[in-house]
Amino acid sequence: MKKDLLLFTVFSIFIMLAPQLFSGGYLMNVLVFVGINTMLAIALNLLLGYAGQISLGHAGFFGLGAYLSGILTTTYSLNPWIAMPAAAIAVGFLAGIIGFPILKLKGHYLAMATLGLGIIIFIVFNETIELTGGPSGLPGIPNLELAGIIFDSDVKNYYLIWGFTLAVMLFSLNLSNSRIGRSLRAIHDSEVAAQVLGVNARLLKVQIFALSAVISSLAGSLYAHTMTFVSPASFGFNFSIELLTMVVIGGLGSIYGSFLGATLLTLLPEFLRAAHDYDIIIYGGLLMLMVMYMPGGLVRGIPVLFRKIVKKKGES
Amino acid sequence: MNVKVMHFVIAAVSLLLSVNAFAAAPIKIGALFAVTGPAAFLGEPERNSAKMVIDEINKAGGVKGHKLELVAYDTAGDATKAVQLATKLIKDDKVVAIIGPSTTGETMAVIPVAEKEQIPLISCSAGSKITDPVKKWVFKTAQNDSLAVGKIFEYLQKAKQTNVSILTVSDGFGASGREQLKNQAGKYGITIVSDDTYGPKDTDMTAQLTKIRGSHAQAIICWGTNPGPAVIAKNARQLGIKTPLFMSHGVSSKKFIELAGEAAEGIKLPSGKVVVADILPNSDQQKKSLMAFVKDYQKHYKAEGDHFGGHAWDAVMLIRNAIDNGADTSASIRDQLEKTRGFAGIGGSFNYSAQDHAGLGKDAFVLVEIKNKDWVIVK
Amino acid sequence: MQFDQILQYVLSGLSTGAIYALIGIGFSIIYNATGIINFAQGEFVMLGGLLTLSCLELLKLPLWAAIPCAIAVSTVVGILFERLAIRPLKQPTPINLVIITIGGSILIRGLAMLVWGKDTHAIPPFSGDTPIAIGGATILPQHLWILAITLLIIVINKVYFYHTISGKAMRACSYNRRAAGLVGIDVRRMVLFSFIISSAMGAVAGIIVAPLTMTAYDVGVMLGLKGFCAAIIGGMSSGISTVIGGLILGVLESLGAGLISSGYKDAIAFIILLLILFIRPQGLFGKADSERV
Numbered sequence A: 001m002k003k004d005l006l007l008f009t010v011f012s013i014f015i016m017l018a019p020q021l022f023s024g025g026y027l028m029n030v031l032v033f034v035g036i037n038t039m040l041a042i043a044l045n046l047l048l049g050y051a052g053q054i055s056l057g058h059a060g061f062f063g064l065g066a067y068l069s070g071i072l073t074t075t076y077s078l079n080p081w082i083a084m085p086a087a088a089i090a091v092g093f094l095a096g097i098i099g100f101p102i103l104k105l106k107g108h109y110l111a112m113a114t115l116g117l118g119i120i121i122f123i124v125f126n127e128t129i130e131l132t133g134g135p136s137g138l139p140g141i142p143n144l145e146l147a148g149i150i151f152d153s154d155v156k157n158y159y160l161i162w163g164f165t166l167a168v169m170l171f172s173l174n175l176s177n178s179r180i181g182r183s184l185r186a187i188h189d190s191e192v193a194a195q196v197l198g199v200n201a202r203l204l205k206v207q208i209f210a211l212s213a214v215i216s217s218l219a220g221s222l223y224a225h226t227m228t229f230v231s232p233a234s235f236g237f238n239f240s241i242e243l244l245t246m247v248v249i250g251g252l253g254s255i256y257g258s259f260l261g262a263t264l265l266t267l268l269p270e271f272l273r274a275a276h277d278y279d280i281i282i283y284g285g286l287l288m289l290m291v292m293y294m295p296g297g298l299v300r301g302i303p304v305l306f307r308k309i310v311k312k313k314g315e316s
Numbered sequence B: 001m002n003v004k005v006m007h008f009v010i011a012a013v014s015l016l017l018s019v020n021a022f023a024a025a026p027i028k029i030g031a032l033f034a035v036t037g038p039a040a041f042l043g044e045p046e047r048n049s050a051k052m053v054i055d056e057i058n059k060a061g062g063v064k065g066h067k068l069e070l071v072a073y074d075t076a077g078d079a080t081k082a083v084q085l086a087t088k089l090i091k092d093d094k095v096v097a098i099i100g101p102s103t104t105g106e107t108m109a110v111i112p113v114a115e116k117e118q119i120p121l122i123s124c125s126a127g128s129k130i131t132d133p134v135k136k137w138v139f140k141t142a143q144n145d146s147l148a149v150g151k152i153f154e155y156l157q158k159a160k161q162t163n164v165s166i167l168t169v170s171d172g173f174g175a176s177g178r179e180q181l182k183n184q185a186g187k188y189g190i191t192i193v194s195d196d197t198y199g200p201k202d203t204d205m206t207a208q209l210t211k212i213r214g215s216h217a218q219a220i221i222c223w224g225t226n227p228g229p230a231v232i233a234k235n236a237r238q239l240g241i242k243t244p245l246f247m248s249h250g251v252s253s254k255k256f257i258e259l260a261g262e263a264a265e266g267i268k269l270p271s272g273k274v275v276v277a278d279i280l281p282n283s284d285q286q287k288k289s290l291m292a293f294v295k296d297y298q299k300h301y302k303a304e305g306d307h308f309g310g311h312a313w314d315a316v317m318l319i320r321n322a323i324d325n326g327a328d329t330s331a332s333i334r335d336q337l338e339k340t341r342g343f344a345g346i347g348g349s350f351n352y353s354a355q356d357h358a359g360l361g362k363d364a365f366v367l368v369e370i371k372n373k374d375w376v377i378v379k
Numbered sequence C: 001m002q003f004d005q006i007l008q009y010v011l012s013g014l015s016t017g018a019i020y021a022l023i024g025i026g027f028s029i030i031y032n033a034t035g036i037i038n039f040a041q042g043e044f045v046m047l048g049g050l051l052t053l054s055c056l057e058l059l060k061l062p063l064w065a066a067i068p069c070a071i072a073v074s075t076v077v078g079i080l081f082e083r084l085a086i087r088p089l090k091q092p093t094p095i096n097l098v099i100i101t102i103g104g105s106i107l108i109r110g111l112a113m114l115v116w117g118k119d120t121h122a123i124p125p126f127s128g129d130t131p132i133a134i135g136g137a138t139i140l141p142q143h144l145w146i147l148a149i150t151l152l153i154i155v156i157n158k159v160y161f162y163h164t165i166s167g168k169a170m171r172a173c174s175y176n177r178r179a180a181g182l183v184g185i186d187v188r189r190m191v192l193f194s195f196i197i198s199s200a201m202g203a204v205a206g207i208i209v210a211p212l213t214m215t216a217y218d219v220g221v222m223l224g225l226k227g228f229c230a231a232i233i234g235g236m237s238s239g240i241s242t243v244i245g246g247l248i249l250g251v252l253e254s255l256g257a258g259l260i261s262s263g264y265k266d267a268i269a270f271i272i273l274l275l276i277l278f279i280r281p282q283g284l285f286g287k288a289d290s291e292r293v
Helices: A002-023 A025-050 A058-074 A082-104 A107-126 A154-175 A179-189 A193-198 A203-229 A237-248 A253-292 A298-315 B002-024 B039-059 B080-093 B105-118 B145-159 B172-188 B208-212 B228-238 B255-262 B275-279 B287-301 B306-325 B331-337 C003-034 C041-055 C061-087 C094-116 C139-165 C165-175 C177-182 C187-215 C219-233 C242-262 C267-279
Strands: B027-033 B068-074 B097-101 B121-123 B139-141 B163-169 B191-198 B219-223 B268-272 B365-371 B374-377 C132-134 C137-139
Touching: A002 A025, A002 B080, A025 A058, A025 A154, A025 A179, A025 A203, A025 A237, A025 A253, A025 B080, A058 A082, A058 A107, A058 A203, A058 C177, A082 A107, A082 A203, A107 A203, A107 B172, A107 C219, A154 A203, A154 C242, A179 A193, A179 A203, A179 B139, A179 C094, A193 A203, A203 B080, A203 C219, A237 A253, A237 A298, A253 A298, A253 B068, A253 C094, A253 C165, B027 B039, B027 B080, B027 B306, B039 B068, B039 B287, B039 B306, B068 B080, B080 B097, B080 B105, B080 C165, B097 B139, B097 B306, B105 B121, B105 B139, B121 B306, B145 B172, B145 B365, B163 B172, B163 B208, B172 B191, B172 B219, B191 B208, B191 C177, B208 B228, B208 C003, B208 C242, B228 B255, B228 C132, B228 C187, B268 B275, B268 B306, B268 C242, B275 B287, B275 B306, B275 B365, B275 B374, B287 B306, C003 C139, C003 C165, C003 C187, C003 C219, C003 C242, C041 C061, C041 C094, C041 C165, C041 C187, C041 C219, C061 C187, C094 C219, C139 C165, C139 C187, C139 C242, C165 C177, C165 C187, C177 C187, C187 C219, C219 C242, C219 C267, C242 C267
Parallel strands: B027 B068, B027 B097, B097 B121, B121 B139, B163 B191, B163 B219
Antiparallel strands: B268 B365, B365 B374, C132 C137
């Protein structure tokens, strides 16, 4: 427990000092997105890694948060600080209602249902043109403002987003060490056994689904206020898959793993940009190699790799 | 006295040296094109054309001694990426101006960045709202959708075919077209009797067309980009629909004729003049630019240049002309752009002003018909 | 609402649905033999169409020779995929398998983009494109090809799974892989077989649909998704119920577009799908211990 807190403190200090290391420029902008994606990956990881329930539609919740925030602050000129929690509550409520029938499903049926849900949400963004602006998007979303500081630059947004991300991380770390976390892992291993031991599996699954949706919605709101523009294309099926990939590549059931996965998959396209049309091939190939040679994800694979290197050095 | 002269000489020499050093440094122009992804049909010819024209300019010795350097990134048609890459162009690559992005959605996302960082942005996408209202740093080279819509409606009004069905693709291009079709119908006395959409990846539109067949429309207007409209043309032929079919400028390339085959015969569409460059009268002021563009594109890429590529060609040329007129910073390029008058490019004849950053008139489009697998100008 | 209009919706829906069904069966065969949901299934549909194009235009083969050639090459890709990606996997958990097939599909799509470019390509229909009138509705000769070939494939499947040794062995794998291994069935070989069959079927689907819908490097994504839906509605069967699943999906889309709203047609199809799943969590035709082959 103490070790966990120490690790988190060191991690937080590292994150807060990072802008000093990589002074300004475009990289700051990428790191803002690493923060948003980390938040999303953690949200999905709570559901997939802890409760063992797959979702192929999380981009939908992310998009709902972004659009609700966007619409409330532009069309209804609400203060962003009120719009954000309002969006999160609405999304959490929706997820709670849908959660009951959807989480009754198992395995690939659950995958299918969440995928369908994501696609339906995407179509609604596209078609309700009066509300969302349709495929051309919704411009003019205001930046967040706190104590006279307007969050309109990459550096300011970095601290804003990472402040939220670290809070979500701390919350999730505590959650996984709590009674709820243990119950969740019990469901993951065997739902029947967990139920026999007195865990209300169904309710808990729905609760974690709603929580996951709330965090995704929050990330969506932050995204909307950082970008000041949203369009449906950012919340499609592909992004749901990308989130899933972040969680798995990072390491299922590990909060720091989600951070590693989100970091890798957000930075990777930046490095591959030089490869032009070959980038998609390298991306696909890397994904396959990662699963083949680091099946437990980065968070478990890196220490193994490290030990191997140390061992080799010791031998020679 | 002597000292003063010395000072003067030193100052003059150092000024001269600095000017020379400055002349040697290339001017960096940024570009954001959707080279991959769903809008690759726009991004790829745009990137190719921009590269081509910058090579040609540099081969001819550059502009006022400056070489131009293109820094082009692929946005994959994603607004988030477009914004990130716009930031990268401005902060890391330190470009003086940005060409693109390819789609209206991406452009709308990038506009706040360009406005804040005060970098001129010349968008290659068609949405009217990009320059309406006018934004200080934002220009565009693609013809407004409203001009294309006007061209079709003018024809229909003359032909007294006033009941029309519209079938638009549910992406940015189609949504913008649909909005313009609905907005302008009244002005031309046209009634829209049915309004349907289809998905960009849909493979069968017979359901929508069956519905349209039942609506007694006198004309069908379809707004989309390949391959959807080709599928629609084939589906309409299968259903035996005899109602005249109109397409948008989104399919004004030989590719559409190739894909739709027989079904393309008789379809009319508004198009940039590039597809009919060779049959334009010599009096057309764009003819010289058009022929040069078509010839160069054929030489470089062994393919037919289309008007999407033309948008990027125009954008590069506009910046070139601005630099030629003495501009060397972002701010002065912007000011010179706004002074552009009578530049006969690929998309049309450009006249920018403080009130108009789109710069094109109705003559940017011609209505063409597909006959014997080729284009014919409809008089 | 006139009768011939409805008839047209249904006929259009059936022919689209038949394609979904073929792709769906490909999903099911691999799923049953291996427990993998192969997200790369759609890419074989794309390969079928584009390889036929290359055989026709580059090798100048006649259509009857180009088609088997395209199927053969797609199948080789399927074999390579299984050998290089699936078999060496150290921890084949379902979620790792999902990611690896997603990686594979991105890789195959990327390679196809390099080989064939980003343009859409047209392929000539098998036997002309003179519309055929049925009642007040019209279909194309290609639609008949699609329906006939789908039917043929179902029959071949039936024969294979019930009347050949390897087919029966594959069915045994789908019931219980360990038990199948214990009675002497080479399970790994069956996995390879399942990839061969489903990549070939995906390619067939891609070839017969290409003359209607045209083809490009990225057509596999959407078609794969729809095929996946068909398989789910059909309860992951490789027989008639997935076909029915595909046809239901196709007809729903077509009726939704024609009668309710074309913009929401996919949403309508998915809402009905969700409702089906909510009412019958085991799929439309799934029984607790249903036969899955």
